[in-house]
Amino acid sequence: MVLFKGIGASIAIAAYLLFLYYSLQSSSYKRTEIEATFLQAWKGYAAHGWDADIYGPLSKTTSNMYGSKAKPLGWIIIDSIDTMLLMYNSTTSSSNKNLFKHELVKVESWVTRDLDYDIDASVSLFETTIRMLGGLLSAYYLSNELLLGDPTVYLNKAKDLADRMLPAFNTSTGIPYSSINLHTGASQKNHVDEGASSTAEFTTLQLEFKYLSAITADNRYWKAVEKAYKPLYEQNDLIKKYKGLVSIYTYPDTGTFRGSNIRLGSRGDSFYEYLLKQYLQTHERIYYDLYRVSVEGIKENLLSKSNPSGLTYIGEKERGLSGPLSSKMDHLVCFMGGLLAMGATEGLPISEARNQQFWDQKREEDWTLAQELTYTCYQMYHQVPSGLAPEIVVFNDKYASGIVGAWQSADGDFFIKPADSHNLQRPETVESIMFLYHLTKEQKYRDWGWEIFQSFRRHSGVNCKKSDTECAYTSITNVLSEPPSKGDNMESFWLAETLKYLHLLFQDDVDLTGLVFNTEAHPFPVIPEQNLKAHNLVTGWHL
Numbered sequence: 001m002v003l004f005k006g007i008g009a010s011i012a013i014a015a016y017l018l019f020l021y022y023s024l025q026s027s028s029y030k031r032t033e034i035e036a037t038f039l040q041a042w043k044g045y046a047a048h049g050w051d052a053d054i055y056g057p058l059s060k061t062t063s064n065m066y067g068s069k070a071k072p073l074g075w076i077i078i079d080s081i082d083t084m085l086l087m088y089n090s091t092t093s094s095s096n097k098n099l100f101k102h103e104l105v106k107v108e109s110w111v112t113r114d115l116d117y118d119i120d121a122s123v124s125l126f127e128t129t130i131r132m133l134g135g136l137l138s139a140y141y142l143s144n145e146l147l148l149g150d151p152t153v154y155l156n157k158a159k160d161l162a163d164r165m166l167p168a169f170n171t172s173t174g175i176p177y178s179s180i181n182l183h184t185g186a187s188q189k190n191h192v193d194e195g196a197s198s199t200a201e202f203t204t205l206q207l208e209f210k211y212l213s214a215i216t217a218d219n220r221y222w223k224a225v226e227k228a229y230k231p232l233y234e235q236n237d238l239i240k241k242y243k244g245l246v247s248i249y250t251y252p253d254t255g256t257f258r259g260s261n262i263r264l265g266s267r268g269d270s271f272y273e274y275l276l277k278q279y280l281q282t283h284e285r286i287y288y289d290l291y292r293v294s295v296e297g298i299k300e301n302l303l304s305k306s307n308p309s310g311l312t313y314i315g316e317k318e319r320g321l322s323g324p325l326s327s328k329m330d331h332l333v334c335f336m337g338g339l340l341a342m343g344a345t346e347g348l349p350i351s352e353a354r355n356q357q358f359w360d361q362k363r364e365e366d367w368t369l370a371q372e373l374t375y376t377c378y379q380m381y382h383q384v385p386s387g388l389a390p391e392i393v394v395f396n397d398k399y400a401s402g403i404v405g406a407w408q409s410a411d412g413d414f415f416i417k418p419a420d421s422h423n424l425q426r427p428e429t430v431e432s433i434m435f436l437y438h439l440t441k442e443q444k445y446r447d448w449g450w451e452i453f454q455s456f457r458r459h460s461g462v463n464c465k466k467s468d469t470e471c472a473y474t475s476i477t478n479v480l481s482e483p484p485s486k487g488d489n490m491e492s493f494w495l496a497e498t499l500k501y502l503h504l505l506f507q508d509d510v511d512l513t514g515l516v517f518n519t520e521a522h523p524f525p526v527i528p529e530q531n532l533k534a535h536n537l538v539t540g541w542h543l
């Protein structure tokens with residue numbers, strides 16, 4: 001009997017441990033953990049920084065984008081709404097569901113009563129479009145879809161904001177200036193760089209304004225944002241001379257490039273992203289063709305492999321296409337794995353995509369490259385002892401074989417310079433991992449994402465075991481120090497992008513053919529063809 005009991009108890013314990021093991025591995029458990037982290041970061045902000053645009057979670061200090069006395073733009077709140085809606089929808093925890101609902105009610109009433117875009121200050125057209133207009137539009141879309149709250153609250157604010165930004169497009173070329181006064185409508189060129197705009201900035205407004213046109217049946221927004229392309233392509237002979245690769249600065253009055261610095265990091269990145277995503281949003285062929293030219297340009301001119309392990313990376317051409325390839329790569333470039341994967345498959349699982357008419361050798365190459373780059377970006381976390389990637393790495397090539405004062409990865413493949421060793425809780429790597437997972441269903445991608453999430457939680461969280469409102473998630477000033485040293489700022493994209501992509505990674509049924517994420521991870525639905533036709537939304541330019 002005793003023996004039997006003992007065996008019975010052991011079996012019960014073993015079964016329990018097995019059950020525990022599998023529950024801790026389960027995707028719904030991991031989603032719940034990511035939700036808990038989101039809620040901690042959000043509650044700390046709501047308790048100590050509510051409605052401020054800029055929040056220092058360690059000092060609990062706040063400021064607004066345009067001065068501490070100026071009205072807030074809603075930088076953190078608006079950027080976070082759709083993450084809460086998505087988590088609300090797919091959580092398996094009823095207490096989290098209630099918490100999200102409660103917070104969303106609070107946010108909606110703040111947007112209704114307090115958010116006022118009649119602000120007499122010059123705001124960044126690009127940042128305000130991707131974060132605020134994008135956030136309001138996806139809040140509209142998802143609250144409508146999920147029947148939660150009043151979607152028109154978000155739509156009305158989005159229209160008001162877009163109308164205030166439209167005068168920025170009234171330039172001789174149609175290329176907007178970089179900032180706009182939301183009260184007077186006066187637009188201004190960049191204060192530095194001889195007034196040149198960042199090329200990625202004026203080519204990363206299109207998804208938002210086009211979606212607004214589709215839901216309001218007002219094509220003014222669509223027309224305004226598409227004007228930038230013709231001068232950009234024609235004035236620079238972009239396809240023939242530049243192989244579809246843009247210099248990172250453009251003079252808005254002429255459309256010509258300033259300088260010849262070509263890179264897929266800051267100021268270049270989302271030019272490429274929005275070519276493909278406009279195609280995915282409306283299925284107008286011209287944008288796929290332009291994307292294709294650029295991707296071939298990247299393959300021919302910017303790719304290389306590190307020593308000794310052969311990690312594939314995208315380098316920079318600081319002195320133009322004919323100049324040498326620099327082996328520096330911003331973490332920002334890590335979005336490219338996901339983008340190439342979406343470009344190859346159009347959101348279909350890879351096994352189905354390969355059976356489509358559209359599949360060809362070029363897409364097969366893109367697909368291989370997508371996997372290689374995502375692996376490289378994962379290694380930028382995995383090989384750093386803290387598990388967190390820096391802002392920039394320099395890969396080991398024949399020129400960069402020894403950089404004075406830089407840290408070198410154990411295998412020798414990349415360097416981190418002291419000035420580049422910070423981590424702003426950026427999303428691009430987990431973004432690519434999320435896309436690759438849903439297109440392949442390969443478990444390794446979830447493992448990578450979970451590992452990165454745990455490193456973020458371990459090193460960027462402060463006081464999170466104490467209480468939710470005391471908990472802070474903050475940027476890291478040095479991923480190499482032990483423990484990594486903390487900064488005092490929580491970027492809105494931690495809530496808008498990083499935690500959203502991680503949560504989507506552990507959701508089981510994400511249909512990537514029906515959604516397009518803007519560059520700030522705000523999802524919009526694909527616009528059906530009949531909707532485009534009904535409102536006469538059609539590309540009005542050609543080369």
Ligand SMILES: *[C@@H]1O[C@H](CO)[C@@H](O)[C@H](O)[C@H]1NC(C)=O
Nearest residue numbers: 086089090142145146507509
């Ligand atoms: C809501 O969640 C369900 C279940 O996970 C999912 O099938 C659906 O696509 C989600 N809806 C949205 C809009 O994300």
Ligand SMILES: *[C@@H]1O[C@H](CO)[C@@H](O)[C@H](O)[C@H]1NC(C)=O
Nearest residue numbers: 166167168169170171172185
């Ligand atoms: C555009 O600019 C021109 C010239 O500065 C001005 O006359 C016109 O009223 C402006 N249009 C809009 C819609 O702002």
